[in-house]
Every structure is written in structure tokens, then in C-alpha cells.
Amino acid sequence: EAGVAQSPRYKIIEKRQSVAFWCNPISGHATLYWYQQILGQGPKLLIQFQNNGVVDDSQLPKDRFSAERLKGVDSTLKIQPAKLEDSAVYLCASGGYYNEQFFGPGTRLTVL
Amino acid sequence: KQEVTQIPAALSVPEGENLVLNCSFTDSAIYNLQWFRQDPGKGLTSLLLIQSSQREQTSGRLNASLDKSSGRSTLYIAASQPGDSATYLCAVGSSGSARQLTFGSGTQLTVLP
DSSP: OOOEEEEOOOOEOOTOOOOEEEEEEEETEEEEEEEEEEEOOOOOOOOOOOOEEEEEEEEEEEEEEEOGGGSSSSSSEEEEOOGGGGOOEEEEEEGGGOOOOOOOEEEEEOOO | OOOOEEEEEEEEEETOOOOOOOOSSSOEEEEEEEEEOOOTSSHHHHHHHHTTTOSSEEETTEEEEEEEETTEEEEEEOSGGGGGEEEEEEEESSSSSTTTEEEEOOOOEEEEE
């Protein structure tokens, strides 16, 4: 069974630029999550999808972050414009049986 | 709001030692608890999942226990090896319909050869 795929793995941008991350969950998983992990901390949930609908986006900074999951499969997370404090690893996860979550390798974002 | 604490933040042990990592949480109304391993620059690997009705789960040299009433979970690693060196994260699943995970900050484990 293929795992959760994410791209790119690394991204370096200047502040005020925009960036997008892509995630492909495990086949058949209806639930998809985006997390932000700052160095030395545990992941923090940004947004949760169930199929192509948003379950919770209460911790998503909506003035600069957006996410979509068209057709209930792949998802993209966008930041526009980026700030220095957005430097982090962005993790995508999908939920299987018993709500066990499986994570992708993450995208390490550096904002200069 | 659920809060998850992991102590210690870092741990260094000699190879072969048995060790225990601790996780505590403030709200006992949980759906499940998941232990993850994270290697530097990598994503999270699920180690063990304990449902709220269970007391423990075992996988190879790993054993995780759950005591909801006291808000605690432990991850026991037997006969530690240098390859066990990583950050171990505890995550508590909420009992609400969204079933979201709240993570601790992790314990960074170093096993010395």
C-alpha cells in the first residue's frame, strides 16, 4: 500500500512570496489533515477535510493560508504572502480505520 | 482544551537499556492515543495506536499503556538499540466527531552504542 505523498520536499522563498504544497493521501482515506510543525514542537493542526469538505479550519490563518481538496483526493495548501514565522515543516496526513493517522514525509519551508 | 505533555524532553541511554517515555494529558475524554516516531528531516511513523477502551498495545520491543483516569500513557522500549534514536511523539485523539490529534512536544531519545 502506497503511503502519503507530498511535494516538494524542500522550499526556500523570500518573505511576501507565495508557495504551494501538494498532498496525495493513501487511497481510500476520506479524511485528510494539514499540520504545521515548528522546530522543537509537536505538529499543530491547520485544517481537516472529510472527502472534499472542510471539517475544521479554526487554526488556519485565513488571511494568508488557503487549502482545497478538489474531488476528495489530492489537496493543496497555499501561503500568500509568506512571513518569516511560516518557516516550518508542513505535514499532510490521512486517516484510516479507527482514525489512525498516517503521515507523509513533509515539506520543509524556509522563508528568508 | 486538551494539553499534552511529554517528559523528559531529551533522554540519553546506553545500548541495551530498557526505558520508559511518559505522556500526560489534561482531558480524559479521549477517543484514542497514538505514539509516533520522527527521524530528523522525516515525517512521522505510527508506532502504536491504543483505543480508549484498551489498556495497552504491543509491537515487537515496544509496549504502550494507557490510563485514562489518570491522564497518562507510557511507551516502554525494551533492549534499546542505536537505531531507536529518534524523537518520540505522543498524540491524543479527541472524542468529538472530528477525531483530531493533539500532540506533545516529543522526547528526543539518543541510544549510545
